[in-house]
Amino acid sequence: MIPGKLxxxxxxxxxxxxxxxxxAVTGMLAAARExxxxxxxxxxxxxxxxxxxxxxxANVAADPARxxxxxxxxxxxxxxxxxxxxxxxxxxxxxxxxxxxxxxSATDMQCAARDGRIWAIIADSAITCWxxxxxxxxxxxxxxxxx
Numbered sequence: 001m002i003p004g005k006l007x008x009x010x011x012x013x014x015x016x017x018x019x020x021x022x023x024a025v026t027g028m029l030a031a032a033r034e035x036x037x038x039x040x041x042x043x044x045x046x047x048x049x050x051x052x053x054x055x056x057x058a059n060v061a062a063d064p065a066r067x068x069x070x071x072x073x074x075x076x077x078x079x080x081x082x083x084x085x086x087x088x089x090x091x092x093x094x095x096x097x098x099x100x101x102x103x104x105s106a107t108d109m110q111c112a113a114r115d116g117r118i119w120a121i122i123a124d125s126a127i128t129c130w131x132x133x134x135x136x137x138x139x140x141x142x143x144x145x146x147x
Contacts, residue, residue, distance in 0.1 A: 017048075017049040018049050018050075018051075018118070018129065018140050018141065018142040018143070019049065019050045019051070019142060019143050019144075019145045020050075020051040020120075020129075020142050020143070020144055020145070021046075021050070021051060021052050021053070021144075021145055021146050022144050022145065022146055023053070023146070024044070024051050024052065024053055024054040025054075025127060025144055027053070027054040027055075027056065028040075028042070028054045028094050028120060028122055028127060029122060029125060029127070031054070031056040031094075031096070031122075032096035032098070032122040035059065035064075035096060035098070036096070036098045037065055037098050037099070038059060038064040038065050038098070039059055039061070039064055039065070039066070039067065039068040039095050039096050039097065039098060040056060040059065040068075040094075040095060040096040040122070041056070041057055041059045041068040041069070041070050041093065041094065041095040041096075042054055042055050042056040042057045042070065042093070042094050042095075043055045043057060043070065043074065043075065043078050043090055043092075043093060043094075044090070044091045044092040044093060044094055044118055044120060045078065045082075045087065045088040045089065045090060045091065046088050046089060046091050047088060047089055048089075050145070051091055051092075051118070051120075052088060053088065054094055054120070055074075055078070057070050057071045057074040057075070058071040058074070059071075059095075060072070065098075066107075067107060068095040068096075070093060075090075078090050090117075091117065091118050092117040092118030092119055092120065092132075093117065093118070093119055093120070094119070094120035094121070094122065094127075095119075095120075095121060095122070096121070096122040096123065097121060097122070097123040098123070100123050101123050102121045102122060102123035102124070102126045102127065102128040103121060103128060103130075104119065104121065104130055104137045108121075108137070109136065109137065112132045112136075112137065113132060114132060114133065114134050114136075115132060116131060116132060116133055116134075117131075117132050118130070118131060118132075118140065119131075119132055119137065129141075129142050
């Protein structure tokens with residue numbers, strides 16, 4: 001595992017302990033398959049360093065075959081639910097690269113907020129995770145848990 005800490009927001013965690021629920025993995029892979037040839041995208045919800053749920057959202061990008069933009073209404077609703085205690089924390093985001101690699105693209109690097117959140121990227125049935133830190137993306141190791 002790669003050591004590190006998220007720098008800000010409610011999603012702060014020790015990346016050495018990143019865990020993703022098996023159902024969240026299954027959901028991300030299904031969302032990527034269903035959206036192809038467009039990019040899928042969504043939210044990673046959980047507590048601490050455990051991603052419990054991957055929630056697909058609409059990709060509202062002008063060119064969803066080449067870019068992703070999470071539906072702002074879904075993002076705001078998830079943050080509100082986390083803040084009022086009716087929902088899990090927004091730990092990060094996922095999107096797919098239907099014709100690319102499971103690593104941040106140049107566009108991803110330009111659009112990143114550098115807020116320390118997790119980015120999961122799906123390509124060719126592989127999922128990689130990245131911390132969006134102040135110095136750019138850093139790869140994260142993770143374990144798949146539960147069912």
